[in-house]
Amino acid sequence: MAVAELERALSEARPEAVERELMARALAATGATHGALFLWDKKAGGLALTHHVVEGLTVTLPDQVLKARDGGPGGRAGIALWTFEHDEVYLCRDSAGDPHYTRYLLDVRSIAAAPIRWQKKPIGVITVSTRAADQFSKETVRRLGELATAAAPFVRRGQADRQSREETGRPFLIGGLSPEWREVERRIELASPTTAPILVRGESGTGKDLVARAIHGASRRSDRPYVTVNCAAIPETLLESILFGHVRGAFTGASFEKVGEFQKADGGTLFLDEVGELPVALQAKVLRAVEQGEVQPLGSNAAPQRVDVRLVCATNRDLEAMVADGRFRDDLYYRLGVMTLELPPLRRYKEQLEVMASVFVEQVAARHGKPAPRLSPALMARLSAYDYPGNVRELRNAIEHAVILCGGDELSPDELPKTFLKTTVRPERGPLGAESKDNAARRPPRLAARPTLRTLREQWLAPLERRYLVDLLAEHRGNVRAAATAAGIDPVTMYRLLRRRGVSLRRTAHADDE
Numbered sequence: 001m002a003v004a005e006l007e008r009a010l011s012e013a014r015p016e017a018v019e020r021e022l023m024a025r026a027l028a029a030t031g032a033t034h035g036a037l038f039l040w041d042k043k044a045g046g047l048a049l050t051h052h053v054v055e056g057l058t059v060t061l062p063d064q065v066l067k068a069r070d071g072g073p074g075g076r077a078g079i080a081l082w083t084f085e086h087d088e089v090y091l092c093r094d095s096a097g098d099p100h101y102t103r104y105l106l107d108v109r110s111i112a113a114a115p116i117r118w119q120k121k122p123i124g125v126i127t128v129s130t131r132a133a134d135q136f137s138k139e140t141v142r143r144l145g146e147l148a149t150a151a152a153p154f155v156r157r158g159q160a161d162r163q164s165r166e167e168t169g170r171p172f173l174i175g176g177l178s179p180e181w182r183e184v185e186r187r188i189e190l191a192s193p194t195t196a197p198i199l200v201r202g203e204s205g206t207g208k209d210l211v212a213r214a215i216h217g218a219s220r221r222s223d224r225p226y227v228t229v230n231c232a233a234i235p236e237t238l239l240e241s242i243l244f245g246h247v248r249g250a251f252t253g254a255s256f257e258k259v260g261e262f263q264k265a266d267g268g269t270l271f272l273d274e275v276g277e278l279p280v281a282l283q284a285k286v287l288r289a290v291e292q293g294e295v296q297p298l299g300s301n302a303a304p305q306r307v308d309v310r311l312v313c314a315t316n317r318d319l320e321a322m323v324a325d326g327r328f329r330d331d332l333y334y335r336l337g338v339m340t341l342e343l344p345p346l347r348r349y350k351e352q353l354e355v356m357a358s359v360f361v362e363q364v365a366a367r368h369g370k371p372a373p374r375l376s377p378a379l380m381a382r383l384s385a386y387d388y389p390g391n392v393r394e395l396r397n398a399i400e401h402a403v404i405l406c407g408g409d410e411l412s413p414d415e416l417p418k419t420f421l422k423t424t425v426r427p428e429r430g431p432l433g434a435e436s437k438d439n440a441a442r443r444p445p446r447l448a449a450r451p452t453l454r455t456l457r458e459q460w461l462a463p464l465e466r467r468y469l470v471d472l473l474a475e476h477r478g479n480v481r482a483a484a485t486a487a488g489i490d491p492v493t494m495y496r497l498l499r500r501r502g503v504s505l506r507r508t509a510h511a512d513d514e
Helices: 001-012 016-030 080-086 138-164 179-193 208-217 236-244 282-293 320-322 330-336 352-366 376-387 391-405 438-444 453-475 482-486 491-500
Strands: 036-041 046-054 057-060 091-093 110-118 120-132 172-173 198-201 225-230 269-273 310-315 338-341
Touching: 001 016, 001 138, 016 036, 016 046, 016 120, 016 138, 016 330, 036 080, 046 080, 046 120, 057 352, 080 091, 080 110, 080 120, 091 138, 110 138, 120 138, 172 179, 172 352, 179 338, 198 208, 208 225, 208 269, 236 282, 236 391, 282 330, 320 330, 352 376, 352 391, 376 391, 453 482, 453 491, 482 491
Parallel strands: 198 310, 198 338, 225 269, 269 310
Antiparallel strands: 036 046, 036 120, 046 057, 057 172, 091 110, 110 120
16 A cells, blocks of 8 residues: 555656655655665766655755765775665664664664666665664565665656756755744745745855755756855945946946846846845846846946846845835835745754754765764764854854864864854753763863853853844944834943943944954
């Protein structure tokens, strides 16, 4: 019955959804918590990891390819590659003593694997696993083999579809991180096939560029250009020329004709990062390009050029406040925000830190040609205690910092950046509230005098409040009254806070000690 249901579900699924549906059915049929689908990549000469589920999260690593020469310690090639090369099912009851097991991402103990055959030869491998030993039996492997056989023609169809649409693989994403992220992913899936502009909002480091790439990759324009412009990184005097191009002689130094980014993105997607930095005078030309599909190179007297561009924009600014202050055109704001995606900050889904950190360890280690170390419990405690003002970007950079410094097979807290070392780690508690012996041993000696609650609050609050005030004043161009209104306080209180946190008032606000 399970096989018949799988065939019916896969026959109705879109090519890009086949892998997700197959993995969901395999996990349900075997009771596993982890699953991976590997497909043979002729160009790469190995098994490419095309779909990976880790305890409910979907992890996509486009550059992960298993090759025979990549054998781990002692020459081990890994269970998935062994299964593919021998074209046989495989059962590992406990990886601690398995001759073919190699750790990837997180340690698992029970593993079952089955080849996916097409035209009497394997084209891939499906594996399921759990962190506990002795969870699978021969019956588990039999059921997994049946699912692999039934899914083979649909997997092959999806493989051919991907090869025709993608050359470098999908962008790295982890799916299902939190309810907020699942809503973002649902909107991406619904909005990507359309031509509507999309506005991606979120704090710095939340992954706005990755989301924009995912939108392009899932759109009907995925085989057309994807062009990125960071509006905050280009001087205002050059931005119009960058976006719309210029003719020769348009201004001093314009000795050649330049094609604008709108023209380069014709037929594809243009991603405008930090769109809130667009000068007001330039916003009208952007609106015309979006609504009418017309662009006029700087200095040109010819008729406007026609372009077909799907616009995706990103910002961490309060565009509504900018509209109210006259710093952003309301008609452009409403046009860009046809579909809005709000990306949550990392501090709201820190329960997934272990998986995310493990993914970054694998990526960074491969980039620097080092073996991927494990995450120590002490390091995970330090990561969990941190609030990540820089979000996912800060986590990734911290992991890279630690991997570069690591000289062993396990990452320690001392290898993290200094900002992480200042974080207070709360001791883990046992079932009765007592601190565990292991954590008590790792805990540093207590100080003779415990700081007061007021002192601790001040230590935590001061840097966060100072950063908030600096950003708030920057958004309001140093206008204290407008900043106070946005913060929900009166101007007198705002001035008092600025003095207390050492924030000076100039053309733009900045902290005295920064």
